[in-house]
Amino acid sequence: MAETYVSGVAGRYAKALFELARDAGVIDAVKADLDRFGALLAESDDLKRLVRSPVFSSDEQEKAIAAILDKVGIGGLAGNFFKTVAANRRLFTVESIIRGFEALAAAEKGEVVAEVTVAQPLSDAHAATLKETLDTLTGKNVQLAIEVDPSLLGGLKVKVGSKLVDASLKTKLNSIRTAMKEVR
Structure with missing residues (x-):
């Protein structure tokens, strides 16, 4: 291990x-x-x-x-x-x-924990799909630790180990805002 x-x-x-x-x-x-x-x-x-x-x-x-x-x-x-x-x-x-x-505890069992932050609670079907996708990508048994943060507006953030994927609407809007400031 x-x-x-x-x-x-x-x-x-x-x-x-x-x-x-x-x-x-x-x-x-x-x-x-x-x-x-x-x-x-x-x-x-x-x-x-x-x-x-x-x-x-x-x-x-x-x-x-x-x-x-x-x-x-x-x-x-x-x-x-x-x-x-x-x-x-x-x-x-x-x-x-x-x-x-x-x-x-997850490492002891050979699992990995994915910290998932979403704007709204995930349905069971969406959580299962996300888990399957992360299982496939990591090659390990992924356990989801889901947190709801309405400030994200939409989308999600997924952190597995030191890797973070931020596909939240809040981040995308901030990127657009920054790009618009550079245009001026």
Whole structure:
């Protein structure tokens, strides 16, 4: 297996969590808990504010995270990990930690993660077509991590490893705007 690199503070946390999960044989369970927390974060502006705002003390973040984890049933290694991250004032990196863990887990299984950003949610048929295309292009089993960003206006951005394909309407309009400025 080729080495998968994750960097920065979030990368160190992701790698530590991954190694603990691998040693305990619970990679899939931890990934499921991380995915659930990521979905909660995507849905709740209040949770985003708690995670990202430096206004909250580590004690306040730790208590709030513990209550949220208890309510949604995230415990074990992932639950303890989130509490540790909150206690260490690193909760703002949790989204990057989740992405890093997913990349390490995918590499362990021989998969690759494609970060896809779209203007509107993809239908199941479109997601399947995109996955098939990326599987063919990369020669690997591609897992899609889809994020919705309405500011793209249309099209999509796909990042696989260090390669980025930006076919968003926003980027194309900016290119036209730049070209029009050069004409003047």
